Amino acid sequence: MDISNYLYLSIILFTIGSLGVLVRRNAIVIFMCIELMLNATNLALVTFSRINGNLDGQVASFFTMVVAACEVVVGLAIIVTIYRSRRSASVDDASLLRN
Amino acid sequence: MRTSNHLVYLIALPLFSSAILLLLGRIADKWGHLVATLVSGSAFAIGVSEFFKMHSQTGADRTATQKVFDWISVGSFKVTGSLMVDQLSICFVLLITGVGTLIHIYSIAYMSHDKDRRRFFAFLNLFIAAMLLLVLGDSYLNLYIGWEGVGLASYLLIGFWNQNPVYAVAAKKAFIANRVGDVGLSVAIMLSFAQFGTVSFTGVAEGAPHASSAALTAIGAMLLLAAAGKSAQFPLQSWLGDAMAGPTPVSALIHAATMVTAGVYLIARSHFIFDASPTARMLVISVGVITLLFGAIVGTAKDDIKKALAASTMSQIGYMILATGLGPVGYAFAIMHLLTHGFFKAGMFLGAGSVMHGMNDEVNMRKYGGLAKFMPITAVTFGLGYLAILGVPPFAGFYSKDKIIETAFNFGGSKAGLIGCAALLGAGITAFYMTRVFVMTFQGSRRWETESEPHESPFLMWGPMVVLAIGSVASGYLLSSGSALVNWLQPVVNASHVTHEKELLSPNTISGLALAAVIAGTSLAIVKYRRVSAKAPTNVSLPTLAARADLGQDNFNDRVLVKPGFAITRALLVIDHSVVDGAVRLVGWVVQEISDVLKKLQNGYVRSYALMMIVGVFICAFTLWAVTS
Numbered sequence: 223m224d225i226s227n228y229l230y231l232s233i234i235l236f237t238i239g240s241l242g243v244l245v246r247r248n249a250i251v252i253f254m255c256i257e258l259m260l261n262a263t264n265l266a267l268v269t270f271s272r273i274n275g276n277l278d279g280q281v282a283s284f285f286t287m288v289v290a291a292c293e294v295v296v297g298l299a300i301i302v303t304i305y306r307s308r309r310s311a312s313v314d315d316a317s318l319l320r321n
Numbered sequence: 322m323r324t325s326n327h328l329v330y331l332i333a334l335p336l337f338s339s340a341i342l343l344l345l346g347r348i349a350d351k352w353g354h355l356v357a358t359l360v361s362g363s364a365f366a367i368g369v370s371e372f373f374k375m376h377s378q379t380g381a382d383r384t385a386t387q388k389v390f391d392w393i394s395v396g397s398f399k400v401t402g403s404l405m406v407d408q409l410s411i412c413f414v415l416l417i418t419g420v421g422t423l424i425h426i427y428s429i430a431y432m433s434h435d436k437d438r439r440r441f442f443a444f445l446n447l448f449i450a451a452m453l454l455l456v457l458g459d460s461y462l463n464l465y466i467g468w469e470g471v472g473l474a475s476y477l478l479i480g481f482w483n484q485n486p487v488y489a490v491a492a493k494k495a496f497i498a499n500r501v502g503d504v505g506l507s508v509a510i511m512l513s514f515a516q517f518g519t520v521s522f523t524g525v526a527e528g529a530p531h532a533s534s535a536a537l538t539a540i541g542a543m544l545l546l547a548a549a550g551k552s553a554q555f556p557l558q559s560w561l562g563d564a565m566a567g568p569t570p571v572s573a574l575i576h577a578a579t580m581v582t583a584g585v586y587l588i589a590r591s592h593f594i595f596d597a598s599p600t601a602r603m604l605v606i607s608v609g610v611i612t613l614l615f616g617a618i619v620g621t622a623k624d625d626i627k628k629a630l631a632a633s634t635m636s637q638i639g640y641m642i643l644a645t646g647l648g649p650v651g652y653a654f655a656i657m658h659l660l661t662h663g664f665f666k667a668g669m670f671l672g673a674g675s676v677m678h679g680m681n682d683e684v685n686m687r688k689y690g691g692l693a694k695f696m697p698i699t700a701v702t703f704g705l706g707y708l709a710i711l712g713v714p715p716f717a718g719f720y721s722k723d724k725i726i727e728t729a730f731n732f733g734g735s736k737a738g739l740i741g742c743a744a745l746l747g748a749g750i751t752a753f754y755m756t757r758v759f760v761m762t763f764q765g766s767r768r769w770e771t772e773s774e775p776h777e778s779p780f781l782m783w784g785p786m787v788v789l790a791i792g793s794v795a796s797g798y799l800l801s802s803g804s805a806l807v808n809w810l811q812p813v814v815n816a817s818h819v820t821h822e823k824e825l826l827s828p829n830t831i832s833g834l835a836l837a838a839v840i841a842g843t844s845l846a847i848v849k850y851r852r853v854s855a856k857a858p859t860n861v862s863l864p865t866l867a868a869r870a871d872l873g874q875d876n877f878n879d880r881v882l883v884k885p886g887f888a889i890t891r892a893l894l895v896i897d898h899s900v901v902d903g904a905v906r907l908v909g910w911v912v913q914e915i916s917d918v919l920k921k922l923q924n925g926y927v928r929s930y931a932l933m934m935i936v937g938v939f940i941c942a943f944t945l946w947a948v949t950s
Contacts, residue, residue, distance in 0.1 A: 243931050252927075317925035 353439030502550015541601025548584025569674030605646030613639025668789030717797030752842030
């Protein structure tokens with residue numbers, strides 16, 4: 223199988239993720255789309271690692287995972303807090319930095 | 322060349338006392354005037370002792386120097402804070418401290434009702450210190466400090482009663498006119514540094530014979546501008562009349578006897594420049610002649626006794642400036658006239674002050690009349706000064722002014738006759754306006770309207786007047802007997818060649834002519850002013866109107882300098898508001914418009930930010946691809 227197919231998959235996933243971020247209003251869904259973009263990137267990095275025959279891309283994807291884990295924690299905490307204060311998870315409702 | 326250790330005290334004492342009186346404030350009110358007078362007297366004592374020390378020496382040892390401190394020492398350029406006293410300086414030292422002390426004494430009584438008398442005496446002492454520095458400095462730079470110092474003291478004293486806005490304006494006017502002259506002096510200092518690499522008198526004197534005539538003429542013209550500012554000479558003469566706003570002792574000391582003669586000192590001190598530049602000398606002569614006639618004409622129409630005397634001062638200093646322009650022998654006569662003038666003019670100013678004291682500060686001579694009966698001492702002392710300024714033999718002015726007229730006639734060259742006639746005419750007009758002042762004040766019938774009778778001034782006031790009157794009588798004879806002053810000053814101003822190549826007129830003829838002019842002026846004035854009305858007549862001739870308006874000096878300054886100055890300022894203001902402010906406002910407007918557009922992007926919607934980021938990433942990626950491929 224041609225290795226470039228992995229890159230195409232990565233591009234498709236990234237596009238789906240970014241479109242999701244742009245068109246969806248629900249903060250949880252947007253969040254999931256962001257995760258999708260991150261994993262698409264990871265896939266691309268691992269593929270590049272494979273193509274180049276070294277481990278750089280794989281190391282970078284580990285970093286991405288760690289950062290993504292942290293980001294999930296912080297992001298979810300923010301979303302929950304916003305939901306508590308506004309009774310809504312829509313990002314368009316949270317357009318002002320005040321109540 | 323001797324060294325002397327006492328010169329610095331001459332300046333330090335009055336300066337210190339002035340600082341003390343100003344810093345202590347009201348505590349010193351009770352005794353401040355006594356301290357100031359004592360200090361001035363001690364300065365006079367030091368001056369006298371210096372004079373006798375100098376007199377006992379011969380040759381170059383008559384010049385004494387004292388190095389006080391190193392001032393500027395940069396590479397080859399060295400200026401030391403050094404003092405130098407020579408035959409020329411000592412004349413001034415004695416005049417300044419002597420007349421100064423008399424006027425201090427006079428002021429004790431004159432200012433006794435003023436609650437700021439202590440401040441007045443502090444300023445007087447400041448003036449004495451600055452004036453002594455002016456004449457004792459051994460370089461142009463040291464002289465410049467004193468030059469500025471007397472300008473400051475003059476400003477402070479003219480505006481002493483600055484609660485009156487008119488007086489405050491007069492003080493500013495004097496200061497600004499002096500600034501114009503001061504610029505001349507600083508340019509002259511820079512030029513002489515550029516030309517000779519030094520600013521000390523001896524250094525410049527050594528270099529002057531080798532310098533180009535253009536440079537010397539430039540320096541001479543700048544020095545003349547400085548002298549014109551300080552000595553109220555044409556074209557910077559307009560401030561002196563208004564300077565009479567100051568208390569009368571100030572007018573006597575600063576604006577008659579000493580400070581206004583600093584210009585004469587400057588030119589006499591810089592004789593090496595003027596000796597080497599006939600063009601500069603011709604400029605000096607022109608300024609002197611114009612001013613001596615200008616002042617005399619203005620003096621004929623003034624009803625304010627102090628302004629009439631101020632115009633006379635201007636005219637008499639014109640004589641001195643004229644004499645300094647006449648070459649080596651002229652310097653000595655200029656200084657002689659300066660000294661005699663110091664006596665008689667200070668005496669007359671004190672007399673005027675005494676009259677004002679007795680007349681509730683009335684200065685209008687049309688409100689005087691017949692005061693000789695009420696103020697006999699003032700009338701006699703004023704009268705002696707009056708005879709001295711007229712040049713009646715054997716009073717002081719006869720010896721000094723006739724010599725100047727004589728020197729003018731025998732100057733040589735085509736213009737000698739013209740200069741001599743102008744000086745002679747000036748003497749005639751002097752007689753006219755001084756007689757006018759004397760007759761209107763002391764003779765005729767009473768024209769004052771107040772109930773209280775005028776009274777003679779106290780001893781503290783008439784004492785100094787008597788001393789100055791004695792000086793007005795005797796100084797001329799003492800200074801000229803055996804050419805005493807000419808011989809005394811000979812080593813300094815190089816007045817050795819007292820030879821007239823061809824005498825245009827003999828001395829006796831000139832004295833006769835001068836006396837005739839004086840008699841003509843006097844009789845005319847007596848006939849015209851025997852009876853005067855208490856109100857100034859309005860239907861007067863055109864020349865009188867012109868003289869009353871100071872020959873348009875203020876109008877001229879107003880039209881030529883002040884109005885265009887205002888116009889330029891206004892134009893600059895418009896440019897500032899439109900161009901400079903406009904540019905700044907334009908920048909602000911552009912930024913505001915751009916931000917009005919850009920702020921629409923900051924809408925708070927997360928998804929629009931996300932779109933911007935993604936678009937941005939795509940743009941970056943595309944650019945990167947376009948650049949690298």
